[in-house]
Amino acid sequence: MTFDVARIRADFPILDREINGHPLVYLDSANTSQKPRQVLEIMRQHNERHNGNVSRSVHTLGTEATSAYEGARAKIASFVNAATPDEIVFTKNSTEAINLVAYAGGQHLNLKPGDEIVVSEMEHHSNIVPWQLLCERTGATLRWFGVTDDGRLDESNLDDLVNERTKLVSIVHMSNVLGTINDVSRIVARARQVGALVMLDCSQSVPHLPVDVRALGVDFIAFTGHKMLGPTGIGVLWGKYELLAAMPPFLAGGSMIETVTMQGTTYAPPPARFEAGTPPIAEAIGLGAAVDYLTAIGMENVHQHEQDITAYALKALGDMPGVRIFGPSTPDGRGGTLSFAVDGVHPHDVGQILDAQGVEVRVGHHCAKPTCARFGVPATTRASFYLYTTQDEVDALVQGLDQVRKVFG
Amino acid sequence: MTFDVARIRADFPILDREINGHPLVYLDSANTSQKPRQVLEIMRQHNERHNGNVSRSVHTLGTEATSAYEGARAKIASFVNAATPDEIVFTKNSTEAINLVAYAGGQHLNLKPGDEIVVSEMEHHSNIVPWQLLCERTGATLRWFGVTDDGRLDESNLDDLVNERTKLVSIVHMSNVLGTINDVSRIVARARQVGALVMLDCSQSVPHLPVDVRALGVDFIAFTGHKMLGPTGIGVLWGKYELLAAMPPFLAGGSMIETVTMQGTTYAPPPARFEAGTPPIAEAIGLGAAVDYLTAIGMENVHQHEQDITAYALKALGDMPGVRIFGPSTPDGRGGTLSFAVDGVHPHDVGQILDAQGVEVRVGHHCAKPTCARFGVPATTRASFYLYTTQDEVDALVQGLDQVRKVFG
Amino acid sequence: MLLDGLYQEIILDHYKHPHGRGLRDPFGGEAHHVNPTCGDEVTVRVAVDGVNISDISYEGLGCSISQASASVLHELVTGKDAATVAGIQEAFVQLMQGRGQVEPDEDVLGDGVAFAGVAKFPARVKCALLPWMAFQDAAARAGVDVGASPEVKA
Amino acid sequence: MLLDGLYQEIILDHYKHPHGRGLRDPFGGEAHHVNPTCGDEVTVRVAVDGVNISDISYEGLGCSISQASASVLHELVTGKDAATVAGIQEAFVQLMQGRGQVEPDEDVLGDGVAFAGVAKFPARVKCALLPWMAFQDAAARAGVDVGASPEVKA
Numbered sequence A, B: 001m002t003f004d005v006a007r008i009r010a011d012f013p014i015l016d017r018e019i020n021g022h023p024l025v026y027l028d029s030a031n032t033s034q035k036p037r038q039v040l041e042i043m044r045q046h047n048e049r050h051n052g053n054v055s056r057s058v059h060t061l062g063t064e065a066t067s068a069y070e071g072a073r074a075k076i077a078s079f080v081n082a083a084t085p086d087e088i089v090f091t092k093n094s095t096e097a098i099n100l101v102a103y104a105g106g107q108h109l110n111l112k113p114g115d116e117i118v119v120s121e122m123e124h125h126s127n128i129v130p131w132q133l134l135c136e137r138t139g140a141t142l143r144w145f146g147v148t149d150d151g152r153l154d155e156s157n158l159d160d161l162v163n164e165r166t167k168l169v170s171i172v173h174m175s176n177v178l179g180t181i182n183d184v185s186r187i188v189a190r191a192r193q194v195g196a197l198v199m200l201d202c203s204q205s206v207p208h209l210p211v212d213v214r215a216l217g218v219d220f221i222a223f224t225g226h227k228m229l230g231p232t233g234i235g236v237l238w239g240k241y242e243l244l245a246a247m248p249p250f251l252a253g254g255s256m257i258e259t260v261t262m263q264g265t266t267y268a269p270p271p272a273r274f275e276a277g278t279p280p281i282a283e284a285i286g287l288g289a290a291v292d293y294l295t296a297i298g299m300e301n302v303h304q305h306e307q308d309i310t311a312y313a314l315k316a317l318g319d320m321p322g323v324r325i326f327g328p329s330t331p332d333g334r335g336g337t338l339s340f341a342v343d344g345v346h347p348h349d350v351g352q353i354l355d356a357q358g359v360e361v362r363v364g365h366h367c368a369k370p371t372c373a374r375f376g377v378p379a380t381t382r383a384s385f386y387l388y389t390t391q392d393e394v395d396a397l398v399q400g401l402d403q404v405r406k407v408f409g
Numbered sequence C, D: 001m002l003l004d005g006l007y008q009e010i011i012l013d014h015y016k017h018p019h020g021r022g023l024r025d026p027f028g029g030e031a032h033h034v035n036p037t038c039g040d041e042v043t044v045r046v047a048v049d050g051v052n053i054s055d056i057s058y059e060g061l062g063c064s065i066s067q068a069s070a071s072v073l074h075e076l077v078t079g080k081d082a083a084t085v086a087g088i089q090e091a092f093v094q095l096m097q098g099r100g101q102v103e104p105d106e107d108v109l110g111d112g113v114a115f116a117g118v119a120k121f122p123a124r125v126k127c128a129l130l131p132w133m134a135f136q137d138a139a140a141r142a143g144v145d146v147g148a149s150p151e152v153k154a
């Protein structure tokens, strides 16, 4: 199948919209993606025809809902090449998935003062603050990889940072500010040497690249439905089964138990152990449909398309005077997320003037203040691409930036 | 406005469905409710026209999504008569809301051995297990109210159970097994005397009765979208603002921070502090639409309709030989959730034979094993009603039970 | 799903008139299994005499399917040697997990063939398997291997 | 939303040529405010002379709206007495929270009237108010009450 952007765009109802009298140019997919008809349709059908609670009923609606929900789990498991669907835990977003590991994994690791957790300076807040809190609770120490001037992970002190005291390393797979895709093979190898667990924050990678958890050789990954054509309200923790099985529960309540008395409770095996209460059923089913959609197109093709757009955009923005790009300046080892500064104009003003022309970019710290601080700015403007992004949209961004400079010239 | 069940039913697409060749008779709303067109339509519109991430963008889509999301918060605040929308924290379900209080509230209370938490024997697992875990973490003791033979809270030892050592009381407002609606005024008064906090699990009451948090005089309530005509994936914690403001964060990550450095983080005020990561945006908006729908009909009217159906069903089932009802036998102080046993037939078999006739009831322990144990049964059959339930559907249940007795006669 | 095939006369008969019910001494191994979704429970005891299963005794709370399944288990397995029993166990598990596509062999499964219809009801497969899983554990504790544990999903 | 009204010439002028920018000594109170959503920051110092605000000095990182707002604040408030300043503060906050429905009074707000258009952009109202909130805190620390803190929502 050849990659046909026009045909893909026809699947996304929102792309017909106008913004301030201009066709919508949506360049904010790293923040949240748009959703194709196919996903919305499956969810509608579920809600209108098959809605029932899962794992609890013998009735027809409950059985239908359960098999759709578990079917989604199986699809997602094979999307990331998990060993079994039981390794897929549904959460509400990436953030909950990371917190789940910080609470239940942290308890399992039995952290003490002297133990170390390692993250990096290019993390999203969701992969920093849970570990800061874990360190506060346990007395462990948080350490981090730095970032080089061209926006790469600085692994020069790898052997010092990841050492015998290290219990867990949690690193972003693709940075949501710099676009950097981290090859974590050296870090994983080092972590294995010292017996530390490795978590990858795949919030930005699973939507855009083929991700194979077994090839990566890590212990946990987190990702989130709304950034990969799925609905809000659904995220995923993948974890190695033996690890999940060894971890205590985190959220407690209905459906995660084996038996309950007032005196005490025993817990179900994973994934149920970590899915307390009524899960986001329709949302999981929607995410399953999103994965079907992406699989049909092929993640290699999605990635290739974004590489092409990124190369085009890097060149177009790079040629603009007064525009400074943060992160790798070539498409190698980076994805379609471009942060930049416009000389003398605050990102808020850039974003506002672009919006007036229908161009939707994100401005601010992108929930990654340390990354911004590393590059000496409080905020950036960020354009991010997806399978539906066209070169024309990049051109619209460039024209919009011309306008920005006119207003603030 | 008079209560017109036929008109209401026309709003629920799923009610047209057939199950096993019979019209669907959905008597499992206590498990999860069905959703009206109006809710599904708002969510579709949001996803097709206004989808963007919240609180993070200056662009038009982001601004539209943010104002719809915050608008939903305001609607829900006034639905339960909260003092301000800032008292409404969006979670993924009731279970997360209760766990939030068990973690963050538990930390705020600084529990120690000797301190006590009080629940009851008629709780859902989601209002038992989080407190058991909290007690395990802190050494505090869990105590509980018993249940009387007719399914009421046994308050005879109130002054002993709730005492100077009690730090928090968490009780179900309406039982999901017995249907009992607990008048908690004496418990609240006693808790105030001893300085304990009070949480109510309103998962079954907010969908079915007018609930006014200020009139109840409690500190926290939890409820869940999917049981009140809203989507899955969204729940609510309401808490008194001063309390929320005094509590440390629970889930950590994007959007709940004030500022982040690698060295340390400060947190946003509530509700943001407790909404880490991308929230269930479309789901919150859907819940806002559900609240609009319920408000337009009037919660008093919903409750009255269910009282009528319940009176009818109590009589119809009570007249059947070999059927034993658990919980209050009159509609006074109870809602439209009826658990019962059929002599000599296991609930699973009852449920299966009813399903063959299109009648969807829940069978099992209903995530309330201690309640079942209290009445000496491992499981019950449960029929539960909502604003769309008709007397004809109760008749279908009765006919279905005749069939059950024929098969197992 | 219609009830055709689920509540076969044979199943209802075993439910109403269970064979070999009750816990008996002496026994070589015992196991208690619970279905967490529905709360069904069964305790199974296995007595062994040489290579033969000399008795299966059981007690439980549960639906017609799980109770009848225990009764059929008792009838099929009592007095047989370990290898034969392993074959029966495997055939029953395969039948249950076959989603209604497996043709049962009456020579091996006897009254167990009546459970063919249960396989079409995913929510009830666990009920039918509950006593068999408990039996397998109890047999292992009594020192008899009757095959690998089937994976049973919610 | 179109840009009509957001980037008024007056606002751009104040942004490009800010009045009174820089932190100066001596001062009676200082406050540092941050907009957590966008990372804008401002530090405001207030010097008091009797009942008059004798100087407002400030330094900050932020967008044109917050920077211009600080400049206008400086211009409007410097040299005025507490009661007058409270009136200006209140008028500005009301204008910003009026969703574009409030008609500003040029006699009170001077160049501040140029911010009328900002009130139509909910995401930018916080930017305009940031220096005013910091000023209010700094004034309180310098012992001058310029009115109650407005509630500003994300």
Ligand SMILES: Cc1ncc(COP(=O)(O)O)c(C=O)c1O
Binding pocket: A254, A276, A277, A278, A279, B030, B031, B093, B094, B095, B096, B124, B126, B127, B172, B174, B175, B176, B201, B203, B204, B224, B235, B367
């Ligand atoms: C009384 C009660 N509490 C808590 C819950 C948990 O709600 P959820 O599963 O949406 O978290 C339920 C419903 O399952 C309930 O009925």
Ligand SMILES: Cc1ncc(COP(=O)(O)O)c(C=O)c1O
Binding pocket: A030, A031, A093, A094, A095, A096, A124, A126, A127, A172, A174, A175, A176, A201, A203, A204, A224, A235, A367, B254, B276, B277, B278, B279
């Ligand atoms: C790298 C990264 N990690 C984590 C997250 C958090 O995802 P969510 O907000 O869905 O929890 C995001 C997106 O916001 C992200 O880009």
